């Protein structure tokens with residue numbers, strides 16, 4: 001069986017200029033497979049080190065005739081070149097099995113693109129994979145409740161000036177923040193039990 005590991009042709013990373021990082025992901029995988037699996041022919045093609053472009057990649061795939069081609073995306077920014085690599089391989093021979101992995105593909109669902117574990121924006125996923133709302137004070141949408149409260153306080157301060165009444169807001173602030181903490185703690189206890 002022939003297995004080809006490919007580091008795709010990449011543009012240089014502007015931060016580091018013309019650097020040539022070793023593709024540790026596929027190197028480690030190739031070494032592992034070579035050690036563990038008998039009767040297997042392995043090739044690691046680092047397109048950047050060997051100055052192989054997309055056309056060259058096609059030719060190398062044709063020449064090696066792999067059964068499996070694996071590529072790795074170190075970071076999200078590399079996912080398109082990895083997908084393009086696998087497309088090139090499929091165009092040469094659709095029967096070649098293509099696989100990928102690495103940080104990005106491990107963290108995101110291949111079907112819908114949703115994060116499998118990491119925090120993305122307002123979405124959070126608990127250990128059972130259920131979506132949890134963004135929390136503040138331990139309450140779902142607690143951030144919105146707190147924002148609303150701050151907004152009302154500012155409005156009252158302004159109205160005091162305009163309408164000339166005098167209201168001591170200090171005790172209200174203490175009571176509302178205390179209530180938020182108590183509600184958050186109670187909500188946390190109930191959620192843990194369910």
Ligand code: B12
Nearest residue numbers: 013021022024025028070072074075076099100101102103
């Ligand atoms: C070293 C490193 C770098 C080096 C890269 C050196 C190199 N050789 O390429 C440098 C400093 C250049 C770098 C740059 C960047 N990095 Co960086 N980097 C790392 C770091 C610290 C280690 C990566 C590594 O080499 N791991 C060792 C190898 C062996 O592991 P691996 O790649 O994960 O592969 C294993 C598995 O994932 C799996 N696997 C991988 N591929 C495949 C494929 C298949 C088919 C299968 C089955 C399995 C599999 O098996 C492998 C072997 O065990 C990680 C953090 C971390 N701890 O992982 C961040 C990390 C990968 N970098 C990150 C980022 C964001 C970047 C940059 C985009 C930064 C920027 N803002 O520009 C750039 C991208 C540059 C580029 N164009 O590629 C993020 C990626 C997050 C994301 N989703 O995008 C990480 C996770 C750090 C973080 N937590 O934010 N980085």
